[in-house]
Amino acid sequence: MANMRSGQTAVDVSQVSFNYGSVKALDRISLEVPSGISFGLLGPNGAGKTTLIRMLVGLLKPKQGSARVLGERPSRKSAHRTGYMPQLHSLYAELTIRQNVDFFAKICRLSDGTERERRVEEVIRLVGLWPRRNDAVVKLSGGMRQRVSLACAIVHSPPLLVLDEPTVGLDPELRATFWEHFAVLNRQGVSIVISSHTMDDAAHCDRLAFIRDGRVIAEGTPEELKRDTGQGTLEDAFLFFVRSREVDRA
């Protein structure tokens, strides 16, 4: 995996707004993700997490403000430096695990055949599916498809991973396995931005941004967020910030 110097900023979002017609999805949102950590975007469904994620991978452009990823505006030219795992499995069901990962490796310009083969094998082994490598994706369980999807996102060794709810629908054991993978990637210098609406994921992140109604309502490490609110759990800390905001509005 490509290493980045510590202290660099992997993602810099400044005063970004976005709307779908009359519906405001992001409202002057700002956040900074230091490199080499797991940064969680936590919030309920419809909070704006996926919109922000899609902006970071260049699928959407901010209506206002600026978003920079690894020092550049997200674009096709810089896309090979980002690994993206969308919310849907986004795999070719008729193809095998190996064919899917190999296809995305080629798309991400891993052109050297031997190196690509080695890397494809490495990531399939990493997600624990090497014995099933020749099985069609259509025959796999939901959890296995999530693992293949992750393999496709990391096959080209990007310095930044952007993962949209990667642990949804996973059983607790598999969720723990995913977080073990993420920890390994962080140790290799990879920065990870991960969206989720479960507080179990939140506890694994190095830093968190609580998002609601397209705004960041709080940001910090899990410990800071609990300490600052005097709450024992992140769920209670989140609810504390939500209620404080409602009181402020009233």
Next chain:
Amino acid sequence: MPSLALTIAARIIRQLVRDRRTSALIVIVPVVVMTLIGLSFPEEQVLDYIAPALLATLALFFSFLLTGISFLRERSQGTMERLMASSVSRLDVVVGYLFGFFVFALAQTVIILLFTIYVLDVHYSGDLWQIFVFQVVVIAGAVNLGIFISTFARNEFQMVQFIPLILFPQVFLCGVIWPVEQMPEYLQWVARFLPLKYAVDGLRGIMLLGQSLADVSFELVVLVGFTVGTSILAAITLRRGVGG
């Protein structure tokens, strides 16, 4: 062809080949349809006259259907979103899909053409290879049309609604059933903007009058222009519904 477009084309071919039921239907459906048409026109002369129009219509129909539905599936299962978030250019995607689907559209066209000539025993005057080349241009336009139109559909049901909207007016207005010249003036004007008219005119010229590709160069140029135009439109609208 750029290497990424080639990668996408190879993936589409591999994917469809692995889907055995779809592969079988790609072969069986044209044969069944052509058999029914053959049985419906017992008079040789009538079938000879209508065959060029049918060849053009079926090439357009099958190519449009295959591409439109397959491309829509790419969007709905999220794989298009993943592609659009990568370094792949829109041109790579359109060219890749064009070639990938083209292989199967071509296979169907060859089946229909050979079945028409050797099984239904339709008589033709021009060269077989010239008929084939003309059909290749027709299906290239139809494949791009399928990609373009699928960007306006959010699901398979909507895509199916586009089929009568795109195909029926062409079948009625482009000389498939009755000559364009016998239609009211304003409908003749409408027909001039529909690609099937040029496909039918060109194929009739080659198959019935024994003309060469040079003789039907006007029709050929219009169809090539249509293919280029739909390629550009497909590339422009590619991101519709992806990411948003």
